[in-house]
Amino acid sequence: MATINSKISEEIRALAGKLLEEKKIAAFLGYCQGSLPMTARPFVARTPEDTDKLIWNSFCVLNLANYLPELLKSLEPPRGPRDPAPEGPLPKVAILATGCWSRNIVIQIQENQVDRDRVVICGVGSRGMVAQAKVKELFDGREILEVIEEDHKLLVSGNGFNEEINRWNVVRDNCLTCIHPDPVIFDIRIGDEAGQRKNDNRFAEVEKIDNKSTAERSRWFTDEFASCIRCYACRNACPLCYCPTCFVDDAKPQWVGKSIDQVDTSIFHILRAYHCAGRCTDCGSCESVCPMGINMRILTKKLTSDVLNLYGSEAGMALDAPLPLTTYRQDDPQNFIITEQAADKEGE
Amino acid sequence: MTDKTWEPKIIAFLCTWCSYAGADLAGVSRFQYPPNIRIVKVPCSGRISPNLILNALRTGADGVLVSGCHPGDCHYISGNYFARRRFALFENLLEFIGIEPDRVNFSWVSASEGEQFAEIVKDVTARVKELGPATHLVKKFNEAA
């Protein structure tokens, strides 16, 4: 019986083939099967023949938008710094986009990284991606050799075991708390709408930390980030991290030291998160790729929650909505500002 | 309990037009305040990024104060409005990771608020003293060397 994902995969292959065939695009950005179980690899199909490799499943955790600006650039004719801009339309790219990725693309368009006219957005409703780590945890060290996906369950097998688990139970935390699974912007629709997902409190994980004391939070933060090896996989996986020189690599001025120092590591994570303020769509790539299993996503989630509470906006929901740090209201909340009166009151 | 001989060092980023002028007025009016702050004059509170605040902490500041013109009074029209958004999110983020809220402070002080400036410095200094020396986000340069 065909699963939802296999039907989507079919649709993707057919669409990509057609677009490439008709030369409407120069490349189709999707996924192919990864070499390990529970992995899907970003894949660029450039010919109709390539499209056979395209798949869609619950392990598509690497955000395709991350590759979009580079891919577009690579398709431009080579050009020196003084050469004039090429004439005529430039080659286009089609890309798969779920809710969060489409919002990343919105920001990429707003921030001039992506030319809307050169992208064919193929919207896919996300049913939530599976966290490999969660599955592995269930099998407690036993080597998983194969995972077969059905609509609502995963068939996990290895040496001497063959078990069935509920898919929803191993979906990534960011997907569990997602309320925008459907793309906010697309040119072609693939599959059915995922529909509004209900979530009573999508910031519960943030609140849990918020409710701790300062000392507890400090301990939590230190512990959580202690294992960071500064591999920058989180940064590299982020579709919104496109500074030519990242502040951690900057030598003039040197904002942080280059070694694995607790302070420098902390500052890296604080600034990385802050740079995503009002832009992060909680796609979860950073967390998914972390080799040390650090939950750095909680920092951006905190910012997402604050931006929503303070300024009433969510990242990338519309092309014409300004980014929260590029706009202001005269009556923005300012409880954090100390005043002489507050100073007096504290003193009493 | 903190060491009685310990005195905090507080970096204050003040905008030229309002808060730095307010600090001057505190001087002209001889309003006394504790000698712990080191003022860094910048054109506008909107010039201050979280990077610079983190850098001050990393370098060893026990406290940071950023002060600009009151909303609506910015010499550069809107610098303090943008700053207010940056600071609000940043302050919350620092609190979230366990930095004491009193370490990093933001205020509005106008050119005519010499007394208020002195009061705020007194208050911030007292609070930072209460916290004791900063430990998080402070780079131990000596040890590294």
Place this chain on the structure above:
Amino acid sequence: MPKGSVLVVGGGIAGVQAALDLADSGFLVHLVEKTTAIGGRMSQLDKTFPTNDCSACILSPKLVECGRHLNINLLTLSDLVSLEGEPGNFKAVVHQRPRYVDPTKCIACGLCAEKCPKKVDNEYNLGIGKRKAAYLSFPQAVPLKYAIDPDNCIWLKKPGRCGACAKVCPAGAINFDDKAVDHELEVGSVVLALGFSPYDPSELDFTGYGRLANVITTMEFERYLSPSGPCMGHMERPSDGKEPKRVAWLQCVGSRDINRSCHPYCSSVCCMFAIKQAVIAKEHAHGEFAPSIFFMDMRTHGKGFEEYYNRARENGVSFHRARVHSILPADDEGNLRLRYVNEQGGIEFAEFDMVILSTGLEVDKNTIKLAERLNLELDEDNFIKTDVFNPVATSRPGVFVCGAVAEPKDIPQSVMEASAAALEAGSILAPARWSATAVKEYPLERDIHAEPPRIGVFVCHCGINIASVVDVKAVTEYARTLPDVVFSQDNLFTCSQDTIDQMVNTIKEQNLNRVVVSSCSPRTHEPLFQETLRDAGLNKYVFEMANIRDQDSWVHKNEPEAATVKAMDLTRMAVARVRGEEALPYHTVKVDKSAVVIGGGIGGMTAALSLAEQNFPVTLVEKSAQLGGNANNLFRTWQDDKVQPYLAETIAKVNNHPRIDVQLSCEITEAGGSVGKFTTTLSNGQNLQHGVAVVAVGGKAYSPEGDWQFLYGQNDKVHTLLEIDRMLIDESEDFKATGQAVFIHCVGSRIPERPWCSRVCCTHAIDQAVKLKEMNPDMDIFMLYRDIRTYGQRERLYQKARALGIIFVRYDLDHIPAVSEDSGQLIIKTHDPIVDAEITLQPDLLVLATAIEPQATGSSVAKFFKCAIDAHGFLLEAHMKLRPVDFATDGVYLAGLCHYPKPLEETIAQAKAAAARATIVLSLDEVPAESITAQVDPAKCVGCGVCVEVCAYNAVSMDEDKNISLVNADLCKGCGACVAGCRSDALTLQNIGNEQIMAAVEAAFD
């Protein structure tokens, strides 16, 4: 064509201001000063009220600027002898006495004074202490050149006898053969800023002045307090050098006194002068200090004065409403006993260690002679006579006057008049602007780009302002140890002319390429030092200041060690910051030679006319449907000049002036840009490009309410001053039948909600009372007042009112008059402090002297132009003492009631002053623009466009082709919002980049 030069006589603050304004707006100025140096009375003051600014500190930059100005020809030791000709074409003869020291050779080393054997009384210190016959009047003197006093020099009296100075002078500057010179100067107009003399109380026997050592005058005490004075700022009493603990100030010595001193006028400044001295003395005192001020009426009628008075009371200055009968020795120790009469007529005694006489201001005898020579009319008090509606014009066309020589007044008022006089003097010469001037040329700028940093540090004592708290020597020594610092030096006053000159030499000799001055605030002194760098061939942007005074010694008075450490830290931070600074190009903006004036009252119209008459186009914006503002309801000035004819004439002039575009029922909806190039949008949709703006949006009468309502609006016998004026304008017959009238003063003023004195109401009320009395001599008139504040010559009006039988009854806030009615009949009960009993009045007319409040529109207009407002809603000038018509925002000026309550003549003067300051900009083709601008590093820019969004000036745009941002340096104001907004660190602010800020921060922890 008229002459393009102006003669300014008098080198006090007023003369200096007038000279600077004229020279800056395109005229050659001959500044004539009778002594050896400019600075006048203000230079002798220690502190100034109400900000307690150090007088020398705020004055010195102006003196230095004046001394260095290319288009000011400074003539010291000079007097104006004669003036012939007519406006536009005068011939003046100026007699310059010999200095006997060649100023081109003198290096101000002081050896002549050191070796001079002849000691004489030091007149600069008012005879306290001695100077030599070879002398310098004060350390910051401009020009900083010694002089020999011919009346006392041994050689000059008997040639061959001494000559010690000539022997030791290393520069060969002593010239005993120096001769007087008569300069014949061709000038187009003349400004007289002749100042005042302090009244000499010797003739007042009751004071004991001259006989009792510990009775001194306020001017003398000022020298005692001054760090450059005879006691180096330590408070000592003359008899035994002990620090006095109990000090009394006696007000109105030589003022408001018809019987003894023949000075009926009020000297206007002495009340605040005494309060300030009491406050400052309390600061100077070690341990207990009990200041007492004996006064008749407390006259704190200026901006910020009433609050200063209130603070002084809270801080232990005691005030006695009493007239002192005599001062007698209390014992053999030098203590003094005061016998005085209290308000109830009782005689009391009090003992003091020292008594200070608040001596009034009078016209110098030489001024009277000069006025005779120049054929100028004097008024009955010998002040130079002026016209109410042109308060800086004398009786002789082309000759203008400013400052205390026209009436006793304080520094800001003098500065305002100086600018107004400059306007008038320049206005008639407008066609000759720039015809007689020279252009400043700087030496070629050294390219320091490839040089390793060589930093020089100059640490200032600021007299004792810094040095009494901070160990300046230690800071200087310490600075020398900092990396790249190749030179450090301490100076008594870094801003004095000699230090400035020396700094130029030091920069050259030491081959410095970065400079740090550790002294006061860059807000006041940075321009002066930056200019010095340019004179030394350095770019002005390789300069930093460490503020070790306003933000250190002044705020850590009791922690000298911590303050010294902090001074070292701040110096180190400045050094770290300057190390990374680079030479920047000087940007300029082309000036749109037109003005917008906001407010169509007398202030706005005067400013508009003043500019239009110099041929600058003006748009005058008035929010109501008619011109005239508050003046529409004013009957006459206190000197009996009718307002309505003047107003009608002014409105007609404005309406008919081809250069003035009047926009009625119109407001500003948007304003942007900066000095030289503003863009303003009006509510009628008009878009204006203009170089300057004058804000004169006026004030309004307080509408009585609450405790201060007094049945206003409920009983038709109750009126405000303006309503009565309206009736007088309309020639109402109503007053013929009035039997009794009562005026209540201070309605809504001088109370916690409105702590300011409204300045005009005492005079206005008394003038109205006099007018009523003149119309109906049988009318009984009672004035219920708190203090009568008929400052200056308005005091004569008060005396006239008393002579006419108008009765004055004082009230205080504990006994506010109670007004009730019984079948329409008003009943007023008030407490009379003299008889200590309640009195009841049943007037037919009650007039309320209501407060003046700022207009609400003031703050919105201020916001458009990014100008500050004070805590009460009045517009806040750039500096309360020396920049009374400027805003901190360049190119925007203020005048009239929106600044502070003031009478018509002062509004006119201020409006002309505002026009004078605006003229400086409009007379230039281009003005300096922001040089510290943002820059993009294309290699780091990702083109996200955040910078474009956060820029308030549209200075950042995207290069769409390359997808990186671009900064338009002409539009950039250097705020750094884009820099802080950039995640990629691709933007930097030149010399205020992240690297420089981080270097400063890191240096705080070394």
